[in-house]
Amino acid sequence: MMKYSYIAPKRKSILTEEMQLLLTFFAITLFMLFTTFSFLLYKNYSFNKDKAMVIKEKQRLEESMGKLQADIAFIEVQKALSERVYTKNTVLKESITNLFDLIPTRITLSRAELLENGLILYGITPNKDIYNFMLQAPLRSIFHRTYSSFYAQENGWLRFVSTNYIDKEESIDEN
Amino acid sequence: MKINISRQHIYLMALSFFLFIFVLVFSFGVLIPQGKEYRIKRVELKKLSKELRAYKNLHSETAQTLQDLRSKNRSIITAFDATFNPERFEKQNKQYFSSLKVKEVDFSKVEDQFAIYEVNTTSEISSPTNFYKFLDAVNKSDWMIEVNFPIDFKRDGEMIKSSFKMKVYCNNNDTNATASSSEAK
Numbered sequence: 001m002m003k004y005s006y007i008a009p010k011r012k013s014i015l016t017e018e019m020q021l022l023l024t025f026f027a028i029t030l031f032m033l034f035t036t037f038s039f040l041l042y043k044n045y046s047f048n049k050d051k052a053m054v055i056k057e058k059q060r061l062e063e064s065m066g067k068l069q070a071d072i073a074f075i076e077v078q079k080a081l082s083e084r085v086y087t088k089n090t091v092l093k094e095s096i097t098n099l100f101d102l103i104p105t106r107i108t109l110s111r112a113e114l115l116e117n118g119l120i121l122y123g124i125t126p127n128k129d130i131y132n133f134m135l136q137a138p139l140r141s142i143f144h145r146t147y148s149s150f151y152a153q154e155n156g157w158l159r160f161v162s163t164n165y166i167d168k169e170e171s172i173d174e175n
Numbered sequence: 176m177k178i179n180i181s182r183q184h185i186y187l188m189a190l191s192f193f194l195f196i197f198v199l200v201f202s203f204g205v206l207i208p209q210g211k212e213y214r215i216k217r218v219e220l221k222k223l224s225k226e227l228r229a230y231k232n233l234h235s236e237t238a239q240t241l242q243d244l245r246s247k248n249r250s251i252i253t254a255f256d257a258t259f260n261p262e263r264f265e266k267q268n269k270q271y272f273s274s275l276k277v278k279e280v281d282f283s284k285v286e287d288q289f290a291i292y293e294v295n296t297t298s299e300i301s302s303p304t305n306f307y308k309f310l311d312a313v314n315k316s317d318w319m320i321e322v323n324f325p326i327d328f329k330r331d332g333e334m335i336k337s338s339f340k341m342k343v344y345c346n347n348n349d350t351n352a353t354a355s356s357s358e359a360k
Contacts, residue, residue, distance in 0.1 A: 016183060016187075018183075018184075018187055019186075019187060019190075022187060022190065022191055022194075026194045026198075029194075029198055030194075030198070033198065033201055033202065033206060036206060036210075037201075037205065037206055037209065040206070040209040040210055040212075040213045041209065043213050043216075043217075044209065044212055044213055044216055047213070047216035047217065047219075047220050048216070050220055050224075051216070051219065051220055051223060054220070054223045054224060054227050055223070057227060058223075058226070058227050058230060061227075061230055061231065061234050062230075064234065065230075065233070065234050065237060068234070068237045068238055068241050069237065071241055072237070072240060072241050072244060074288070075241070075244045075245065075248055075252065076244075077287065077288065078248070078251055078252060078255050079244075079248055079251060081287070081289065081319070081344060082248075082251045082254070082255075082319060085314075085319055085320070085321040085344065086314045088321055088322075089310050089313055089314050089320075089321060089322055090310075090314070092310060092322055092326075093307050093310040093311070096303065096306065096307070096310075096326075097303075097307060100303050109328075109330065110329070110330045111327070111328065111329045111330065112327070112328045113325060113326075113327050113328075114324055114325060114326040114327075114328075115324055115325050116324045116325070
């Protein structure tokens, strides 16, 4: 074979220096792009997951909160009712105390019926005057309607029945 | 004038151009929308997390309030939960009476989430003071009891015979109602 040159020919490569430079540059660029893209993809996925978790947690808390508030409301109702009951018992005790304090020593009670809106007293009085001044007068100041009836006893004393009522409508109006 | 560009350079330019276009398209078409989405989601998550934190605080405060209420009103809550037991009631309160008898326990009605039982009692007391003491004791008893009208006091020699009604309140649930009625029997 005939030679036209004194130096040996170099094999030509497609990866010339310029091409290598270009590919390196783009490789770095693409690497950065894909890295950023992967980061964003991962983060968006992670955000979605966290958001779902937060929403679920909030729902759970809302359910629990509803239960807590219902429990609080129920205890408040119980508390209010208990206060009402305790007050009623205390008022009743005071009413009974006042009733027995109201009876003068000269009058003897044989029976007392305390009703929702009234009071019926049975007893013995030496005479009508003592009954009228010492028992009926204070009863009249407390009750709206007072009725009395007397039955004579053999020893001259009088057996009495005193029926006293508070009119509900009037008591509501007064309040 | 002839521009002499080698084939090598043409390939180089074409490759550069395609890669450049790819970078542009990828950046504007995919990367930037993804970035926007990332930013929106980050802000959204931050907001949701803040809301959740605030809600958790509120939840803790409410739980604490409930806890405080429960501990302050323990006796009331227990009283409403308790099923009325006539024998135990008689045993607990017989010290105030010469005799005490629970005659009958009847279911009355349901009012505001509470079942109400009516209890009729008869008793004998030596003086009204004992009845006052009983009324004080009722407010500290194991059940939610309201002493109710009619109350009847009748002299019987040295003693006073008394009969009165009581309303027992308890939480309205079927088990409680069943238990109470069975005990009443």
